[in-house]
Amino acid sequence: MTSVRLDGIGELVTNDPRAGIGSLGVVLDASLVVADGAVVYAGPQRTAPAADRLVDVGGRAVLPGFVDSHAHLVFAGDRAVEFAARMAGRRYETGGIGTTVAATRAAPDELLRANLARLVAEALRQGTTTIECKSGYGLTVADEERSLRIARELTPETTFLGAHVVPPGTDPDSYVDVVCGPMLRACAPHARWADVFCDDGAFDADRTRVILAAAAGAGLGLRLHANQLGPGPGVQLAVEHGAASADHCTYLSDADVDALAASGTVATLLPGAEFATRSPYPDARRLVDAGATIALATDCNPGSSFTTSMALCIALAVREMGLTPAEAVWAATAGGARALRRDDIGRLREGTRADFVVLDAPTHMYLAYRPGVPQVAEVWHGGRRVVPHWSGAAPVR
Numbered sequence: 352m353t354s355v356r357l358d359g360i361g362e363l364v365t366n367d368p369r370a371g372i373g374s375l376g377v378v379l380d381a382s383l384v385v386a387d388g389a390v391v392y393a394g395p396q397r398t399a400p401a402a403d404r405l406v407d408v409g410g411r412a413v414l415p416g417f418v419d420s421h422a423h424l425v426f427a428g429d430r431a432v433e434f435a436a437r438m439a440g441r442r443y444e445t446g447g448i449g450t451t452v453a454a455t456r457a458a459p460d461e462l463l464r465a466n467l468a469r470l471v472a473e474a475l476r477q478g479t480t481t482i483e484c485k486s487g488y489g490l491t492v493a494d495e496e497r498s499l500r501i502a503r504e505l506t507p508e509t510t511f512l513g514a515h516v517v518p519p520g521t522d523p524d525s526y527v528d529v530v531c532g533p534m535l536r537a538c539a540p541h542a543r544w545a546d547v548f549c550d551d552g553a554f555d556a557d558r559t560r561v562i563l564a565a566a567a568g569a570g571l572g573l574r575l576h577a578n579q580l581g582p583g584p585g586v587q588l589a590v591e592h593g594a595a596s597a598d599h600c601t602y603l604s605d606a607d608v609d610a611l612a613a614s615g616t617v618a619t620l621l622p623g624a625e626f627a628t629r630s631p632y633p634d635a636r637r638l639v640d641a642g643a644t645i646a647l648a649t650d651c652n653p654g655s656s657f658t659t660s661m662a663l664c665i666a667l668a669v670r671e672m673g674l675t676p677a678e679a680v681w682a683a684t685a686g687g688a689r690a691l692r693r694d695d696i697g698r699l700r701e702g703t704r705a706d707f708v709v710l711d712a713p714t715h716m717y718l719a720y721r722p723g724v725p726q727v728a729e730v731w732h733g734g735r736r737v738v739p740h741w742s743g744a745a746p747v748r
């Protein structure tokens with residue numbers, strides 16, 4: 352076992368309030384020691400244990416790797432023209448998903464696998480060390496099964512989203528029967544989670560209930576696309592069914608906010624979708640003030656949010672959704688881990704996975720303070736440096 356000690360950490364974000372300052376558990380002048388893929392020490396440099404190898408990060412900030420708990424990465428084709436039309440004034444509608452479904456069904460496995468690998472690598476380069484991936488562009492038993500089988504090759508956080516939309520020309524109730532029957536049976540072995548797009552133009556409350564119950568019966572954890580396009584029953588259904596996360600949460604009633612705050616269901620906010628559909632952002636401030644747990648994720652997909660940048664989501668959450676930089680960074684790391692019900696990621700303390708980012712900046716605040724600037728200098732995944740390295744002089748405050 353070779354241990355590595357990172358010294359000269361100007362600011363270490365642990366997300367462990369007992370270890371340091373504030374909810375981020377910030378430790379100044381810190382060291383991080385990793386061995387066998389795990390953190391063995393995260394704290395002040397003066398009390399750090401010895402290690403086999405020393406790396407000095409020159410005063411840079413270190414934080415947990417981003418946890419992107421909502422993404423749709425198995426697809427073919429793009430929708431750049433639809434995006435441009437929307438920016439010219441056309442409204443976002445769920446029907447655009449059909450374009451991606453047709454391209455995905457027509458694509459060979461190798462193409463889907465290559466597209467997925469490219470996006471996961473792109474996310475990793477930007478500091479995302481855990482990424483969730485949904486199916487939902489197949490919408491047949493065979494195409495949903497292969498989407499999840501391919502996704503599982505690159506991430507353990509796979510989500511069955513056969514209930515993304517009803518395929519055009521299909522009777523909705525017969526489709527729900529397929530989703531809950533043969534499709535669920537084929538997909539469950541490759542999935543940890545199930546999700547339903549509960550919104551106008553997708554699945555109503557009754558059909559959502561039926562699908563959630565079937566998925567839970569098959570042993571899958573639950574998450575839900577809820578209240579994205581307008582007010583609706585999604586959040587209440589997520590809470591009722593003990594879902595790990597209600598995602599989007601753009602249009603919430605007071606009762607929805609109260610239900611989230613009183614539950615173990617995380618509100619996952621996806622500002623990339625509002626950005627790319629020129630829609631109102633969710634009110635993160637209102638959720639945090641009510642005591643709800645929030646996560647930030649990219650919703651990366653070719654139609655309504657084609658970004659893998661968690662740093663962009665952090666900057667938008669701060670500028671447009673009322674969060675402080677610290678709250679946004681927490682939501683993009685520890686919050687994402689909560690939304691995936693994981694306690695081995697999203698924090699840096701003894702025993703957690705050694706998944707972390709070295710920023711070419713002195714503090715986490717720079718993620719929102721310097722939007723659009725590539726500041727991820729290194730990414731360590733399972734204790735190995737997979738993205739090197741900063742260049743040039745150390746940051747100065």
Ligand SMILES: [Zn+2]
Binds near residue numbers: 421422576650
């Ligand atoms: Zn989504």
